[in-house]
Amino acid sequence: MIYDFSKPTCRRGTNSYKWDSATGDDIIPLWVADMDFETYPGITEALRRRVDHAIFGYTRVPDGYYETVCRWFEERHGWRFHRDDIIYTSGVVPAISAIIKALTLTGDQVVVMGPVYNCFFSSIRNNGCELSSSPLIYNKALLRYEIDFHDLEQRLSHERARLLLLCNPHNPGGRVWSRDELERVAVLCKKHGVRVVSDEIHCELTLGDHRYTPFGTLPDDLSYGSVTCCSPSKAFNIAGLQIANIVCRDAAVRERIDRAININEVCDVNPFGVLALQAAYSDGGYDWLCQLRAYLTENYRRLRNFFARELPHLPVMNMEGTYLAWVDCSSLGESSEHIEERLMRENRVWVNAGSMYGKEGEGFIRINMACPWSRLEEGIKRIGK
Template sequence: MQIYDFDTPVTRRGTGCYKWDETPEDGVIPMWVADMDFKTSPAIIDALHRRVEHGVFGYTLVPDSYYDAVISWFKHRHQWTIDRSWIQYTSGVVPALSVIVKAFTEPGHKVIVQTPVYNCFFSSIRNNGCEVVCSPLISHSSPLTYEMDFADLEEKASDERTKLLILCNPHNPAGRVWSREELARVYNICKEHGVIVVSDEIHNELTYRGNRYVPYGTVDEGLENAIVCTSPSKSFNTAGLQIANIICSKAEWREKIDRAINQNEVCDVNPFGVVALQAAYNESEEWLDQLCEYIYSNYEALSDFFAEHLPQLAFTPLEGTYLVWVDISATHISADELTERLLKEGRVQVNSGTMYDPACGQHFIRINIACPRSQMMEGLRRIAMVINGLTEH
């Protein structure tokens, strides 16, 4: 078995990297944007080298081998059988969500999201003239965990103006990997009220310690009332290559989606994304498994650090993703103020929870731990220095 190196830092500053270069000052540790500071799988790098050596980068015809890779991966790894005709490629999961909202709603319709949730859900809905309907997750303390509020979901799904639910599976930022039983309840509610489930499964490979990602397509078998969006981008750190798939079983729905894809001009994809997806799904499973072990070890190191240095803060158990959701109520300042102080005083950048829930998010921050452990630990030390400085006063 090849052992992959996730400890060696990779210099990203000065490479046009949004995560590192958006803040121009040297010395800032970015723990915000949801990409990883690891090199991707060697198989992906090798495949991209071969494609570069060809030297011509014109418009791309997506080959049959691309579809075969998607189908084989989900069948082998997740026991989900996908028909080739169900797959529609596009440039990313966010564009996919936007075109689906465009295809299945009219301005003034309602779309449900389960907050706190990924911020681009809100813009994908509002940019299409629809109303965001929040169904807040129920939080519990000791430990800090979240579950769906099924009574609230049913109430909001019963509104005749509600057309879609955008599901985050696994959930960003709560770190939940929804169980089959939870997803089955979502299926029953949404089917009864004619609400289409749009499942964003971009974090699907990043699950830990007995928490198994359940493809929504294995709950709603045949995808009679759902559309699934997937991409290798989060799991293999290839977001800049811009490739994603919309999985939809109904031919008439695919026609609507295809029309919206063309109206939004997101029908062409990057040739490197096509190559990278195949190398990820065909040749990189061992790398992925070791990545997940490393990220979870980072989480265990974070847990130990918080227990010793930040015991006043609660945070969610990490079932999936590489994003830790932290309750900062004990600081007695808002998330926006804390993130600003962390950047200015601690030289560390995290996300304010208000991005994911303008209401309760003011008491939370989100921390990205997908980086070499030495870098993460230095970032945590800076966070503790600022927060303990606040609470000591």
């Protein structure tokens, strides 16, 4: 079946956080990371059947749910784990918060590689831990981020370092970390007794020929004690259905996390999320996903060509994954927040200021490319003005 991602769908008036948070109807929102594409129709059909039942009590997660998750990751990504390794919860951010609660004490350090997803900061802070950010190296010649392994090891060696929060693929930098890079990170973490917690929510959203490597597929001596958070929410545009999974093969660690999930009261999920995941992780869902990735890759190609032609002083990062373009605006000599505010006020287009992803993101903006090209084209033309 052929899917049409160029179809514009009006989202205003639906209490959309992305669209209805705007101050005016003329603003094009290219900010928060959800897509303007209708989800895979198989998901809609599954939810429609459930709605027709007309009773929405507490849900029991069935055996088929676990089997679907295990099969998807083994067949699509070569990552084999068992149903007992899975803890379901309502989202990746609640999962990360519970994991930090379970595996740290107040005052411990949690290492990240900045710039990085902003909710990492609040999850660390809210659990009484200290942020330790290892800045990624911005390779301007290759227009990509690289890991500063020397600085990373210094931070991992700190006596209070307990966890490394890894973003794989990386948001907002767009890197899909290679197996070699992940193994080097894992070796350092093992050397210094730091556990890896990998946020892999963007794992399905690779661009072009790039391939995602699950951290859990590294050799057992490097990955056994790691924790991975994943969800179909980004790839299938179902974040509002609130479903995610924690995968951990170490039973003792998993038991601690499960207790924290219950302490944080994020142990219950809704029936729509359970059904949506099972529909998404199907052969039909995979076909839809492949066509989505092709459309996103083409959007990215067109966006880069526009900036190269019209705004050559604002380089676009070489994106390997996610649908979030990362643009270097440092030549403007303005703060990221001022650029965001000015684009909204003067040009009626909403992007994210890079500074919200840590001090390493200052001078950048983030643009959501997950919308019909006609909408994205109008947004970047407004930026060009």
